Amino acid sequence: MYGTNPFRELEALRREVDRLFEGVASPSKLRSAFLPGRSARSYPLINIQESGDDLTVEALAPGVDPASLEVAIEGGSLVIAGEKPRPAQNVSPEAWHRSERAAGRFLRKIKLSVPVDEENVTADYRNGVLTVKLQKADAAKPRRIAVNVA
Template sequence: MLRFDPFNELDSLTRGLLSGQTGSARTPRFMPMDLYKVDDHFLLTADLPGVDPGSIDIDVDHGTLTISAQRTSRSDDSVSWLTSERFYGTYRRQLTLGDNVDSDRISADYDNGVLTVTIPLAERAKPRKITVAHSDAPKTIEAPAH
């Protein structure tokens, strides 16, 4: 089972406000994502447009999946900005993995600005059919005559 903590983003925002970090208004606030189950695995898709694929870092540590990525801004001093609305900086999301996922087989792919993380279920968590043992020979039950 995969658990999603909806309060994680709120906690991060609160920590940022209480720590006194001012930061840029154009710093990414969150990484939009979808998470769903297909057959014997979970799929996480996250929008990371304009992110350098080499900056994407995915870690699993003590049951927590952490995704972080960096999008850098143009740092050319000769540019005279007319409009600058795109976010840049570090994106980061964390999810708590349940006991029923196989963290050793997690894989990821980045294509056209979308990160796809495949999180397989552990063998012990997959549905399975239990065979009922029985004998084919009929048994005679004898009752004492009264």
């Protein structure tokens, strides 16, 4: 159970503490993440999933005018741009009770770690989440190597 190397013990302890703080920090991180534009964070926030030949990029962008959304591949980067309109233009400042949602134009360029097939990109905007599906270029696809059994 207990190793004799004190440095390894310390290292294990440090990892435990890191893990502990990870759990504490993530909800608050998420909360501020829901107020993009109010801080210097990049907008929209993205998640990337990788499975075999595909890459899926999800962007959290509620209330964006679908007509303003632009998705492009530029030199190995994925570019997402659009505009989130303000809910009301003709409301006087004193008639606002809460103003927590950010609005305005945004653009984000995401450098892709692998080359992708530029002809095979689909983008889908649903319930405020933009999902971009990309296919890896042939050179970047995982190759299965047959194991010869003697």
